[in-house]
Amino acid sequence: MHALDMALKNCGADAFVLYASSDDADMRYLSRFVVHDTFVFFKRLGQPGTIIISQMEGERASRESIATVMTRTQAGLPDIMKKEKNPWKALAQMIVGQAGKTLLVSQNLPAALLRALEEHARVLVDEGTVEQMRAIKTPQEIAWTKSVQKHTNDAMALAVSLIHKATIKKGMLYHAGAPLTSEYVRTAVQKQLMDCGCRAVETIVSCGKDTALPHAIGSGQLVAHEPIVIDMFPKDEATGYFADMTRTVAKGEPDAKIVEMYNVISEAKQLAISRIKPKVTGAEVHQAVVDFFSERGYESTTRGFVHNLGHGVGLQVHELPTLGAAGLFLRAGHVITVEPGLYYPGTGGVRLEDMGTVTGRGFSNFTHFPEELVV
């Protein structure tokens, strides 16, 4: 049975309702239709999903969406708007007319629409049914994420080769006579990904002390003998699915503390991967890494290992499941990252990140990029 039908039955609602653009992962998942203006999705118990979109998008939606397509005019909006000038209230009347008087709405339904719906219907707020559906990938979705990770692999190869081939003058990196900057590497990588139909944004190429901030994207000329963290998370434009990968490299041997951190992180990643399988929780795997770091003398507080071990990847770069303190059971079909990192202000940071899928027996890694600190 469709998970949404189960959710509807459990709470006695007539229909599930979502209102978002397809920048919202749940909307893209349920409609497989890409439009950047907000629109309505609803699904009545036992019926296929329906989207209600503007006249202008009608023909394209009929071609592209997996949902049944209805225009706002067909759903009666122009008539409603003759009497009701408040757009949220008019929208709510249209939705209730089509979907029913007891509605299960998504958690992120806009507050203004919730209030307007409450004037006409009993409204229950769903607890993440679609997010949970999305966490378990079909073979098709796994193929899509694997394909993006393959392009990411090639892009990482380009980034590392730019650093590898750089020349060093007075401790700074140069490429073809010009300073080799974070921006240059980022743009080169993002262009190559664009050629593969992938959109990468805010690709992290951070160097030196910036690496101690996990999300600093980096800027300026790259420096020899310092860690360089490269973290890319492109999205395939055609499918909407993301991949995620991180490597840390240095041009020339870095400080011994960085080398030690690198080796410990590489071990932590292997340890985590060996623990991943169905019926183990994300919290347990995360804790195993926290304990391992602790044995090796690294804390997991506001320094050291400051973030979660990993996260699901799909139509969002961060989605369920969580590999962290709040992590629940892992299940076959989860696509997840494993990304231990250590961050010490003044010293720097190191992170390695693979992505793969939980299988019936363990973890199938989609990431085959070598680990090599000094390039």
Place this chain on the structure above:
Amino acid sequence: MHALDMALKNCGADAFVLYASSDDADMRYLSRFVVHDTFVFFKRLGQPGTIIISQMEGERASRESIATVMTRTQAGLPDIMKKEKNPWKALAQMIVGQAGKTLLVSQNLPAALLRALEEHARVLVDEGTVEQMRAIKTPQEIAWTKSVQKHTNDAMALAVSLIHKATIKKGMLYHAGAPLTSEYVRTAVQKQLMDCGCRAVETIVSCGKDTALPHAIGSGQLVAHEPIVIDMFPKDEATGYFADMTRTVAKGEPDAKIVEMYNVISEAKQLAISRIKPKVTGAEVHQAVVDFFSERGYESTTRGFVHNLGHGVGLQVHELPTLGAAGLFLRAGHVITVEPGLYYPGTGGVRLEDMGTVTGRGFSNFTHFPEELVV
């Protein structure tokens, strides 16, 4: 007085609350901090805005945000979570603790958070105060959008030159011996924009019958003597501001119907621009174009002029004000598009789009790209 303070005074609320990632334009506007995970912004009456973010983002936020920065730990979340396991309820307790017991929340606050806040506070839903603030641009914001439109101009020049230089074999376009496709032009344009620090996605390069669908992005080999609609709306990564421009061209004279539509649209654009000034409504300018098309024998129904005349541009590609039936008064500092289009299934579509700002006396056009149908 700050518009949010005015809104708070008017409804007697203690604080305004927003919960979103900075992919949300209101959040980026109020915080000027870029992070893709959701976080809290609140502003108490007469106080500066505050963001509550994860420990991990604390240092970067302190460097980059215009808001006061507080970590979730400083806001007491870990202690709350010892007793309250539901993340929405815990978040709501934290917000009420910091912001107060009468809250004005944004229209798009997630429904689940609204319900959780209602357990502890009186909650009023705002009616778009921040969206309205965003519509009137500061000189700095105008400079940012103008700068993106300049890059867009250069990208349009590249697209048109690729088509201009193409050779024709059996009615199809070729570039350097290979088929010249929508995808090739799109990628070339997007890469050039990337070199300027701009992210363009889903750039429309549609040809022939696809041009009759305003939002079809186009695919496959370009065809001679057919309209080619090029619509680009890049975002400057550093500032978050968008631009928007459309031109329609043809390699070789197209059908006389297309030529006539092109000339009428060019006139419609000039007419619209001549009507734009403060104290005129977006609805009036739109209607003037509808009337003009009608005089020339073109309808504005499900065929012909099927969309609004224009829209605001800023941190969103579509924002206030509206140049359409629902359009309110235009004001100095609005940054808007003027984009008449005509669409006839079977024949094709033509659209021209400029972007500029409403000034005290009229319209200052940021778009200087020539209009030339046959290239």
